[in-house]
Amino acid sequence: MNKIEMKNLFLIFGTAKKQALRMLKSGKSKKEIHQRTKCTIAVNNVSLSIKEGEIFVVMGLSGSGKSSLLRCFNMLNVPTSGSISIDGEDITKMNKTKLLNLRRKKVGMVFQNFGLLPHKTIIDNVAFGLEIQNINLKERYEKAKEIINIVGLSGYENEYPYQLSGGMQQRVGIARAIATDSQILLMDEAFSALDPLIRSQMQDDLLDIQQKLKKTIIFITHDLDEALKLGNTIAIMKDGVIVQQGSPEDILMNPADDYVKAFIGNVDLSKIITASTIMEPFRARVQL
Ligand SMILES: Nc1ncnc2c1ncn2[C@@H]1O[C@H](COP(=O)(O)OP(=O)(O)OP(=O)(O)O)[C@@H](O)[C@H]1O
Numbered sequence: 354m355n356k357i358e359m360k361n362l363f364l365i366f367g368t369a370k371k372q373a374l375r376m377l378k379s380g381k382s383k384k385e386i387h388q389r390t391k392c393t394i395a396v397n398n399v400s401l402s403i404k405e406g407e408i409f410v411v412m413g414l415s416g417s418g419k420s421s422l423l424r425c426f427n428m429l430n431v432p433t434s435g436s437i438s439i440d441g442e443d444i445t446k447m448n449k450t451k452l453l454n455l456r457r458k459k460v461g462m463v464f465q466n467f468g469l470l471p472h473k474t475i476i477d478n479v480a481f482g483l484e485i486q487n488i489n490l491k492e493r494y495e496k497a498k499e500i501i502n503i504v505g506l507s508g509y510e511n512e513y514p515y516q517l518s519g520g521m522q523q524r525v526g527i528a529r530a531i532a533t534d535s536q537i538l539l540m541d542e543a544f545s546a547l548d549p550l551i552r553s554q555m556q557d558d559l560l561d562i563q564q565k566l567k568k569t570i571i572f573i574t575h576d577l578d579e580a581l582k583l584g585n586t587i588a589i590m591k592d593g594v595i596v597q598q599g600s601p602e603d604i605l606m607n608p609a610d611d612y613v614k615a616f617i618g619n620v621d622l623s624k625i626i627t628a629s630t631i632m633e634p635f636r637a638r639v640q641l
């Protein structure tokens with residue numbers, strides 16, 4: 354069974370949702386629908402499957418619906434229609450209590466601007482998610498310390514966020530999201546604010562953490578190199594639609610249309626060519 358299964362998801366912002374959905378299904382464009390109904394089609398008939406332990410990357414131009422889609426995975430955005438199953442349970446049908454539990458225990462979120470509590474120390478920031486789960490103080494601190502160690506911030510437990518660099522603050526954000534043992538991490542351009550060296554380091558760290566903790570991660574980025582480095586699957590969005598999803602090789606070798614081609618326009622192919630594709634010509638040369 355897939356960890357996450359999304360089927361025919363639509364998300365429409367505005368009041369005349371039903372009228373907008375009808376127009377959409379009768380083939381009207383996003384622009385036309387917005388003009389007539391003032392509604393925005395943010396997610397348009399998206400279906401996808403995500404395996405446990407996978408890093409699923411979503412790319413697309415600004416306004417294509419990436420954040421809107423991501424916020425459906427913890428129901429911060431309530432879809433207009435369609436279903437989202439996590440471990441076989443449709444979260445669009447959950448009541449308030451179940452949803453609260455889902456957000457506290459199963460689906461963690463890492464924000465672009467860190468989202469730390471400025472007046473709490475690093476350890477209290479990391480332990481915060483455990484506090485709202487009513488875990489006792491001693492256990493909270495033990496767990497928080499362990500996670501702070503995993504993200505490489507040991508020694509900074511009692512500092513405050515303003516005393517840390519942007520990269521370090523981002524690690525605290527990640528630590529807080531994984532401290533609760535959430536199996537799924539939603540990351541919305543989590544590394545975009547970091548300078549290139551720290552960003553690359555954070556990507557390596559995320560891959561390390563993922564190796565150790567086997568999270569299922571949905572990661573949004575504008576950066577193709579980042580997508581190729583992290584993604585097991587890459588989905589490309591345009592106007593609320595996923596125009597292509599597949600392995601990085603798939604996307605690079607068989608781009609579905611010009612929009613996808615534009616995205617991969619100046620990719621460094623050497624980063625993606627797998628060992629087997631390299632070995633073939635090498636073997637051929639050796640035989641000569
Ligand atoms: N709360 C909201 N109310 C109304 N419209 C919204 C809301 N949030 C997003 N939208 C609209 O939905 C569409 C998709 O926006 P979204 O923020 O998901 O894009 P994005 O791909 O994340 O862009 P970016 O790369 O700039 O973050 C846009 O047309 C936007 O105006």
Ligand SMILES: [Mg+2]
Pocket residue numbers: 419420421
């Ligand atoms: Mg966004």
